[in-house]
Amino acid sequence: MKTIDINAKIVEAILIASDEAITQTKLDKCLDEGHQIDLGTTIKYLNNFYEKSDRSFFIMKVAGGYLLATHRDYEKYIRKFINRSGRIRLSYAALETLAIISYKQPITHPEIEKIRGVNSGGVISTLMERNLVAVKGRANSPGRPLLYVTTEDFLKYFGLNSSSDLPRLKELDEIIHGKNNKSQKSAEPNPLSEEKADNDK
Amino acid sequence: MKTIDINAKIVEAILIASDEAITQTKLDKCLDEGHQIDLGTTIKYLNNFYEKSDRSFFIMKVAGGYLLATHRDYEKYIRKFINRSGRIRLSYAALETLAIISYKQPITHPEIEKIRGVNSGGVISTLMERNLVAVKGRANSPGRPLLYVTTEDFLKYFGLNSSSDLPRLKELDEIIHGKNNKSQKSAEPNPLSEEKADNDK
């Protein structure tokens, strides 16, 4: 077996030691003056090594950077080990609320309720507990309500690189035309950002 | 490179995905009836592989079992990375003091200590070093003690415009209220009990 490049080892060490996605910018800040590592190339190199040496993990591109993740085959064992036998999937209410928050963020509680037409306190609490949304500042509207945004864990959970990678919002036209047929189905998760997705930043 | 044993891969996956040390007992619980893995042997096998392939990490024996750890050579980078990413922030004492200052500002050192009941000089300097707290004038009370306030950086960190934007107790109530039922569950005594490990292997 070959001795691996020192740069690859630095990146690997960071991947092992941190639960936050590594980005080129963050990496640059860890290096001494004059020391440069091209993150993309290094990740490819490492992933290639992990694949060839048949590891149980790989480097995933998510949340704006890279993170180590285990292959699907080990889900069963890991789930049992960390004692989350059924990682509780999100309810439709939670997903719908997340969709609203991710598109409209930052958004207030009343605004969310207005769109959903129902009381959403419970759902928001659940999302906060699971660290999928967080409070960030206050709106300038009367009563200065708290503003909610999605978190990095949100991106990790859905395997997204950024919130603009979300499935796009369907245009109204499409909904009207799709009203009676199954065109809903055909809407594949779109990996690219759409016009609508811009306003979430 | 050789295809590694499936058992080793299961153990490796658990090491990657869990922040809890792995023990033989805990491992046994994850396996199907009749499936056995000898943890000690597997760890040796993996560590041998990591060493031979010159990885930046190894499996460390801690009192409670085994964990992945990085070699010391990379500590410098990791430390910077974790700090930069905001993963390491403030101590509990510092945070508590910060909370007191933010809600009671401007406030003097003796007043802070009175609320906390403990000497707070060190914590206040830490907060000042990190530019979260600043001095703003002096109180008119005897001895004219310095008055502390939170800085703009602090507010920015939380996305707030002014200290009056801090979460109010009423809002905490709402959040606590919304999630009360669920949080009861987690209030059970933690079944895990691990001795704190010695840091070296």
Next chain:
Amino acid sequence: MERKYQINLDTFEGPLDLLLYFIKRDELNIYDIPIAKITREYLEYLNMMHTLDLQIAGEFVEMASTLMSIKAKMLLPRFSEASENDDIEDPRNELVQRLLEYQQYKEMGKEMKKLEEENISYFHRNPNLTYVDRNIDAEEILHKISLFDILTAFKNVLDKIPDESIPHEVQLEDVNIDDQTKYLYTFFIKKSKVNFSTVVKTIKNRVVLIVTFVAILEMIKTQQIRIYQTDLFEDFIIEKVE
């Protein structure tokens, strides 16, 4: 009328969801909703919920009144006569806009469900920072605890204690930090970790509680214990430092 009510009562997230269901099922034109028909259906549904003794949320009732008010406005001669005229607003407009907007997010929620399914079997690296950062000063480490968390935890506990025990003046309580430190150590006889809620469960007096809390902070400061959370809003875990 033998309409099949194969409506799963729990499936509707709210009144908008229910209305969308009617629109889809009956293939109605969302821009030209037959308001009388849909109001009737809606009210039938509420009646049925009522008959089944299901609790009807306020939002459903509110929507019923909205529908009836739209229906009433539609009957006003001013609207029916001028229905061709663009500058008189259709009373249904606002509802239609809300339905359309809600529908968009509902659809997106379904797409997100797919993403969830695709990603749920991956686990990301979850390092134990206690060991990884072995040289990092404990003072610098904040284990995922935010300002909100601390206030929440403290307040949570305070709330459990009856108000009567709040002293309005400083009273002499037969408790001090040393006692409470000893009390905390009793939890560490058998194990090295204990949940915060377990520690404070039996404490019924606010002052004792505050003293215990201060004792905990003191012990953190002197590094006798460390405290962390597995997640936001989770209980704190107190771990003895050897």
